[in-house]
Amino acid sequence: MTDQCRFIGSRLITRRRFLVTTGSSALAGYLLLNRPAWAADVDVARAGNFGQLDATAEEGIDLYLENQDLLVGGRIGRAITINGSIPGPVIRMTEGRDALIRVHNRLHEATSIHWHGILLPFDMDGVPGISFAGIPAGETFTYRFPVRQNGTYWYHSHSGFQEQRGHYGQLIIEPAQTDPVDYDVEYTVVLSDWTFEDPHSVFRNLKTIEGYYNFQRPTLANIDDQMRATGMSLGEVIDKRLAWQGMRMDPTDIADVTGATYTFLMNGKAADENPIFLAQPGQKVRLRIVNASAQTFYDVRIPGLPMTMVQADGQNIKPVETDEFRIAVAETYDVVVTLPDDQAYTLFAETMDRSGYARGTLAPRDGMAAAIPERRRRPMLTMADMGMMMNGGMQGMEGMSRGEHESMQMPKDRQAEGGLPTENLISRVKHGPDGHGPASITMAQTAYRRLDYPGAGLGDDGWRVLTYSQLRARERPPLRRPPTREFYLHLTGNMHQFIWGFDGKKWSESDMIRFQYGERLRINMINDTMMSHPIHLHGMWMDLYAGGNLDTNPRKHTVNVQPAELLTVDITADAPGQWAFHCHLLYHMEAGMFRTVAVVRSLQGGSIDADA
Template identity: 25%
Template structure:
């Protein structure tokens, strides 16, 4: 990785993005307009090369033959892309698969042209071709990257990786640990089970793997700790379809960020739902005694629990516990303003146990299966947007799930709040899990011009109708101002 500095005098990074200097010729280089103070530190450009190609990796250890996978830079997960808030990243993506691909930078607020959605923000990158992505990192937190073409197969075969954007002054911890949690469907010979395109998976809960992987190895992942120490544990759910419900035995970790963005810290006394695409940042204070050990379990299906991790204390005597964690510094986000907000509805229908599916689409959004996916191939062309919003306006969207299935709905290009059962608004996130036959209201500011995707992050649902786009039109004369996130 090459790190070097560039500096544009008298401009902050957002102004630079807005001028298109960093994405010259791409046509849609419109970063969020934020009246931020000039930062004394020049933007640092971090350069990466991500090569997507087949690889052979020992996912199950030495007792099994290596598995033929698809991977970024011969690794599952791909390399951690680590940077500091405010940096610029420039990534040369080299597609060496036998099918088209792209990279989507999940959760990063960036110009539309860099969002990596084929047929909507760019043409798919053909086999043997390259594409240069370049964008700033306005927010600290835990994010990730993955292809947006045939996600059910490309992610399912191993193409995913994490992005860690450090705060300018990171919190004081003894360890900063990433657990990238996914699953994979393997045969007895440790080869990837074929038949990615099948109607059963598309119409039910998606393709569920039979092996849970943490950081590319069969779980449980062992976390070695010292008694009294403090660990920042970053979790990513990179599975195609599996929702986890995580339980930390013997501990009450503190949730400090969700989907990258800081939240008011709260203790995890029970278990927590963790959908495809989600990230959770935890502060784990190791309060047990030396030599103790505790499991981290997935109990989403109570009869089929998965051991995700093992917190194993070493024999060293306990160090002094720190004061309670006070929270991460907030990101500067657009806060929804409910007065005068635009209200829209999104009705989800279809799937197994429904008579709504059509010949072309298993799933419908507002009465229509949205293209790209009914044939479960790559994105075939930009669909007509479901909604058009004026830039800067607040949108309230009521998602009405009239299906028997969970849908973790991911919104590109915005950060949203969920309406909680008590009527208040929850922490900033980039997805919302909508339960079967339930509604969920969300609110967000339409912050950056372009056509942005909305889709279920169960990849098999996404590619069989459960997607659409919304357009943010730049008509506004008085742009909304972002302010430090009101942490809730």
């Protein structure tokens, strides 16, 4: 409650100052309305000023969604705030209690909140059109659900592009039992990406002009921006453009939306605002890191300090020490670091495409800072990323003959009597140019396990980088058994037209995916594209095959599938109802990389049985 009061208090002060400075003259009001966007001297709240609320307290909590001007990185932007800030408040819960959250929609459009990674009744999941009708403008929706897990999670809008405008925050659930993680102080670290453009126009740009935000491969549309950003002359820009046009593939297409439009944020602060995380020498600091970005993957490190990874997607893992890790959109990782001395250390979150970074400082006193590392070179996709590594050599891109292709078709939907293998799964599958339609123009002929691959641009710096193969559940999660059914799901897309989907179909063209209630199911995902896609399943865990076994494979709510990767997850279909299953890159989801999963009583039709 105190944070709520503080929030209201600070807003009242802001409003009073507003009246004093502008209320006396109509001219002042006019100037205020027409001030240039970079005039930061007016009294507008800064982003990143968020509190903390306990949603399992008796009386519950209230969240207020509003359109509001905020200073983001020193410049005024139009945000969707939650209780006056982006990110929204840290919502705390205690395992074993009931959460009670009243969401008041003061926007001029419908909204929603999805509790990311939380197991709950499907009508509390917050996806308009799938689990509920959404929250109309001006109305209040009450979420109430039992809290059956613990760990670090987050929440965000599932309506349109609202997430891109700041509609997200962290969710922390205290365990009912003693926390096995040992730490002295803890901090929220919410990474995100912000644009001063209307997200609808970002999407339009992506749809209409290929590589709009990709400065390495300029287009006419962004030639001015590129000259400004690179300091190159018009001639140089054009030369570079022509060089790229000669290539059929685009090895720099690491990210579709880049620092060309994004300001990268840590707890709502741009890098030069330097959010600080205070700790004394010798203290163990737990950083609860969530990637709440719309599109941005981050590579996170603290130069000079090893990090002990203790949790992934809210689930305790066997502690593993590393120096850097890539966090895909929507993933969470908890790391513990010990401040060794009376010095400052930089918490550095470099974007995967190296077009920018978010940054904060871990230090014993306010006002301290450490060196900011030099940004590394923009990574290039490799032949391996294009699925052309076969027996150590390169595989041609041209198609196999039709007959050869068909004989290698994957089993579409395989039933196994005694259960499928759960260890030493096949390391690669071969598949040809396939029947996945015009949305699938890419050419990976071999998909293979990449659990040991740290990701494009990582692994050559002389320090350790975490990979999925290092993730092991701290304790064997319940409900583990061999799956009895499996199917293959291709991640498909056409980056030239910005079409994304599964098995060559956009959401609007697709059927729902049916899980049979109570079954243990395997999905083998094959990424046919040259981009990484963080795939998120609502309502049920995905047990990631990380090279271990039934006891140790970690549970994830979001799995990053790298280019040409074969990635396997097992799912216990224990949550009746309808659920979303999608790529968590916001603009990919909007472009069609989304499916509805129905947990049904019978796979042979039958209606969705929410009371099973």
